[in-house]
Amino acid sequence: MSNTKTLYAAYAAKIETVLAQLVADGVLPQGANFANVAVEPPRDPSHGDLATNAAMVLAKPAQTNPRALAEQIVAKLAAEPTITNSEIAGPGFINLRLDPAVWLDELKAIPALGNDYGRSVMGEGTRVNVEYVSANPTGPMHMGHCRGAVVGDALANLLEFAGHDVAREYYINDAGGQVDMLARSAHLRYREALGENIGEIPQGLYPGDYLKPVGEYLAKELGDKHKDEPEAEWLPYFRAEAVEKMMDVIKSDLALLGIHHDVFASEAALHAAGKPDEAEMWLREHDLVYDGVLEAPKGKAPPEDWEPVELPLFRSTRFGDDQDRPIKKSNGAWTYFGADLAYHMQKAENADALIDIWGADHAGTVKRIKAAVAALSEGQGKPIPFDVKLVQMVQLMRGGEPVKMSKRSGNFITIADMVEEVGKDVVRFTMLTRKPEAQMEFDFAKVIEASKDNPVFYVQYAHARICSTLRKAAELGLSPSTNALNELGEEEMALIKRAAQFPREIEAAAKAREAHRIAFYLYDLAAELHAFWNLGNDSPQKRFIVEQDKGLSEARLFLADSIGQVLRNGLRVLGVEAVESM
RNA sequence: GUCCCCGUAGCUCAGGUGGAUAGAGCGUCGGAUUCCUAAUCCGAAGGCCACAGGUUCGAAUCCUGUCGGGGACACCA
Incomplete structure (x- = not known):
């Protein structure tokens, strides 16, 4: 094969x-x-x-x-x-x-291909841009970001393994009002670092301690020259500095999960390059943007200050949305949607397909962005497949009690806390043993206390057992060999057939864009290995190492080695360590 | 009121784009360790796949409706 x-x-x-x-x-x-x-x-x-x-x-x-x-x-x-x-x-x-020979040939292919066993050319090198995380650069990563980060990263790995040319991208929302708040918060911490008593952090600003080092850094760099200036003087600089520092924090948080992006795209840079204007111009020419008045929100009382305003609206109702959507605000600034639309066009310039991983709280905006991308890409003669994967909320529990998280109070569980407490592999694997579009509970206490029941250890244990067996065999002068593969029996054939499904699983999972299938597959493969292993408890002739029978032992070691390779390849896709001993 | 997810064993979840007798783990009950790692394995019990219609050779899976859980609904990001 x-x-x-x-x-x-x-x-x-x-x-x-x-x-x-x-x-x-x-x-x-x-x-x-x-x-x-x-x-x-x-x-x-x-x-x-x-x-x-x-x-x-x-x-x-x-x-x-x-x-x-x-x-x-x-x-x-x-x-x-x-x-x-x-x-x-x-x-x-x-x-x-x-014919069993077909399966044995497949078995031989595993060590021959090594880390490439299961790698597919199905993707034909098409360029897929996967955008994930894209958390606002206003603080450290917290648990709310975790699932999307892991799901996106594993999906990117999976698509790459299935033969796509993958770009991992992070969109930095560094242009909105929340970044002004960040800059003001940083300025406050800057004044604090200069010795001022800043008292309570005002409502609306970011109260977290993580801004203290930023204030100290700025104080050291700048001295007190911006201390009493009017806001307009220092704001742009403080924005840029604070965003940069927050991105450093975020990148190191992501690194704890083993996540590294290829591209960090800045919303501010997008504006500076005039991308939203280009998009608007094109959309107006094609009657997809017009000036109109928004309807009052339905179904609940309109806000007190609601009043009809004329805004440039995108005709998303033509694509099944409930309402046309503004691309600019009444003050002339771009809405998030207006910029996002242009951003997707920018991504499409260097990709054949786009995938966004979003939190479920953004579900309401899927229709409009899909509509916009469809309209723009088809209109420009390059229709581009575009998927939005919604990742449902994780209800964080501790010993059966929901854990409250509030970003505004500055009191939230960070990814750094999480990784430190339960480890990267547990976090990643757990997030991947559920389909992303279903809500999940993550009980902190359970994952820690009952860690032996965690599926990740089950899979890792299978790999560790294999490694241990191979070490033991080496001491006895035995090594994997194909010389007597025909001595393998029915039970071994079952294992071989399971392992041989790996390439198929990769392709199917990649096609469906569902990395979690690999986690379940690995669990099944590990179960099959453990089951075979335990046959050896009852009958010593069924062990991998049968000292009287060198040929059979070496054939089984070849099998063990191959299963280990498949486990490693699968775990690599998930971004989980294949440990050699436990 | 509208839109998006979800509903499968007591609990937590799989179920490969319509296939054969519905699958794991935990929990319960009963077993396996002079042995390559027992963080493992074997067996038993446990199901109206929320409900009602429809589509066809065939539905947990697709369509419609109802009920239940979660989320989102002006220019926020």
Whole structure:
């Protein structure tokens, strides 16, 4: 097997050849659609190695019943030497058994490809931009950012492994009003560092202690020359400095989770480059932006100060949104949406596909941004696939009690706290053992106390066991070898088949853009390994190392080594350490 | 009132874009350790896949509606 095609894809191709022959024979109609034909491992392994639904899908166009068609397919498949048995089951499934040599060849491919086993060319090098985290640069990363950060990072790894050219991007919201607040907060800390008693931090400013070092730094750099100046004099400089310092904090927080972005895009720079104006001009030319009046908010009482204003509006209602959306505020400044729209166009310049990872609290803005990107990219002759992945909230618990977090009070659990308390691997794996669009609870106390029940240790333990076995074997002068692979029995074959699914899992997960599938796959693979291992408790002949039988031992060690490689490759995608001992 | 997610074993969750008899972990009950790492394994019990319709050879999965949980609904970011 090469790394260009999974085993399953290879057999799918063989079956398609058979189907094409049946078209030629007139059994199937010309132009029959094979798109729904699937070739997959059956859910129940006792059914065989591969199963296809071809006969069921195509029975209707062939004007026959599934089992009759299946017989014709089976007859043709008899010509394929590596298919040792094919039988028709249930409503018309065709179950295939493969020559064990096929599986052993796949097994040999694992150490041969090493860290590249499972790597796919499916992505064909297309450039995918994954934007994730993009937390406001106003403070350290806290738990609210954690899930999106991990999910985005694992997804980026996954897509890269599946053959895409991935850019990991962070959008720095350094242009909005919250950055003015940050600058004012920093100025206050600056005055404090100069010896002034600043008292209570006023409402609306950021009260956290993390700004103290920034104030001290500024005091040291600048002395007291900005101390009593009017705000307009110092604000721009303080903004830039404070944002830079906050980004340093954020980057080091992300590093604790093993996350590193390739691109940090600044909203302020976007404005400076005139991107929003360009976008607006184009949209106006195409009647997608017009000057209009916003409707009053529905369903609840309008705010006291609500009044109709004429604003430049994007026609998002044409794309299924409830309301057209302003791209500029009444004071002439760009709205977040106006800038974001331009930002996505900027990203699209260097990418073939865009993915955003957002918190669920931004769900309401998905329609408008998708509409805008669709309109702009299609209009400019380069339609670009654009996915927004919503990551649901994490309810943080401690011993069954919800943990309250408030950013404004400056009292929140940071990612740094989290990593220190439970470790990077636990944080990452836990966040990935749930599909991102479902809400999850993360009980701090549980993860720490019951850490032995945590799936991450289960998978790591499997890897550690393998490493330990290989170390032990080396002491005995045994090493992995392919010399006697044919001595491997049914139980070993089951393990091999599970491991051989890894490339397929990678492709399927990448296609669906769901990294969590890899976490579940690794858990299953680890379970299969542990189960095999424990056979050796009852019968010493089933152990990896059977001292009287060098050939069998070395074949099993080859298997163990290969499983270890698959675990490592999968864990690498998830960004979790494959430990060698526990 | 509108929009977006979710609803599967007592609890926490999987379920590969429609397939075969519904799957794990925890918890409960019963077993395995003179042995390559027991952070492991084997077995048992536990289900109206929220509910009602629909689509078809076939639905936990797709469509519609209802109920329940969470989130978001002016120019904030």
